Amino acid sequence: MSDAPLLAVRDLTVSYGEKQAVRGVNFCLHRGEILVLAGESGSGKSTILRAVMGILDTSVCTGEILWEGTDVLQLAKDARRKLAGEEIAMVFQNAGASFCPVRTIGSQLYESVCAHRAWSYAEFRERAEALMAQMQLPRAVLDEYPFRLSGGMAQRAGIAAAMLLQPKLILADEPTSALDALTQVRVAKELMALRRRMGVAMLLVTHHMGLAYHMADRILVLRRGETVEQGAREEIFRHPKEAYTKELIAAVPRL
Numbered sequence: 001m002s003d004a005p006l007l008a009v010r011d012l013t014v015s016y017g018e019k020q021a022v023r024g025v026n027f028c029l030h031r032g033e034i035l036v037l038a039g040e041s042g043s044g045k046s047t048i049l050r051a052v053m054g055i056l057d058t059s060v061c062t063g064e065i066l067w068e069g070t071d072v073l074q075l076a077k078d079a080r081r082k083l084a085g086e087e088i089a090m091v092f093q094n095a096g097a098s099f100c101p102v103r104t105i106g107s108q109l110y111e112s113v114c115a116h117r118a119w120s121y122a123e124f125r126e127r128a129e130a131l132m133a134q135m136q137l138p139r140a141v142l143d144e145y146p147f148r149l150s151g152g153m154a155q156r157a158g159i160a161a162a163m164l165l166q167p168k169l170i171l172a173d174e175p176t177s178a179l180d181a182l183t184q185v186r187v188a189k190e191l192m193a194l195r196r197r198m199g200v201a202m203l204l205v206t207h208h209m210g211l212a213y214h215m216a217d218r219i220l221v222l223r224r225g226e227t228v229e230q231g232a233r234e235e236i237f238r239h240p241k242e243a244y245t246k247e248l249i250a251a252v253p254r255l
């Protein structure tokens with residue numbers, strides 16, 4: 001059981017009306033592993049994350065999304081929501097913007113935790129402070145309003161928030177794209193450190209092959225909703241089989 005994949009996506013197709021945004025995609029993700037979905041804009045990366053997160057209507061998805069062996073596409077909406085809420089966390093491109101501007105970060109986090117855990121405020125506070133420290137943020141960030149944080153700090157606070165319920169999987173959609181180059185590197189490093197310390201798996205979406213090179217164990221290259229190729233990071237970078245993958249790699253200024 002323990003070497004069964006955490007997540008197995010089989011022959012996933014997602015349609016928005018007539019348009020197939022994702023076609024016949026297959027991949028596996030093991031515990032603690034980082035899989036990067038790479039490809040140009042419009043290739044279906046975010047759609048795959050939405051399907052895994054369970055926020056798409058199941059009627060638009062065909063195929064299987066097996067979470068620890070259970071096909072989440074067959075679950076009722078409530079069961080899917082509960083699973084996603086507790087075991088899967090999402091980090092957005094602009095996590096800072098997902099905080100409400102007029103309330104402190106700590107009070108918002110406590111409220112969202114209360115939907116899932118019967119923690120006292122003190123218990124919450126201890127866990128949240130420890131996570132902020134892991135993300136190299138002062139614990140006082142919890143008492144701040146979102147606008148007081150820089151973009152990089154807000155993004156790291158968003159990642160700490162995502163880790164509060166100790167998810168097994170983080171879904172991250174272009175988590176560093178809105179940041180300047182140095183801050184991108186820093187946030188990427190913090191994500192890697194989280195994986196090391198907490199063993200959390202990540203499904204990371206990016207159009208930036210440089211970031212993929214730094215973070216991925218394995219890479220799946222997508223184009224127009226279809227898999228171009230997938231493999232171990234070294235394999236993809238050293239011996240790309242497809243012209244499209246070579247183009248993506250060539251577009252990175254310097255590795």
Ligand SMILES: Nc1ncnc2c1ncn2[C@@H]1O[C@H](COP(=O)(O)OP(=O)(O)O)[C@@H](O)[C@H]1O
Binds near residue numbers: 019020043045
């Ligand atoms: N809600 C939607 N309704 C209709 N088409 C959509 C919707 N979201 C995305 N698409 C289309 O699906 C394709 C894949 O989009 P997306 O998954 O957002 O790609 P990526 O994240 O790789 O940029 C694109 O052609 C996009 O225009």
Ligand SMILES: [Mg+2]
Binds near residue numbers: 042046047
């Ligand atoms: Mg996208």
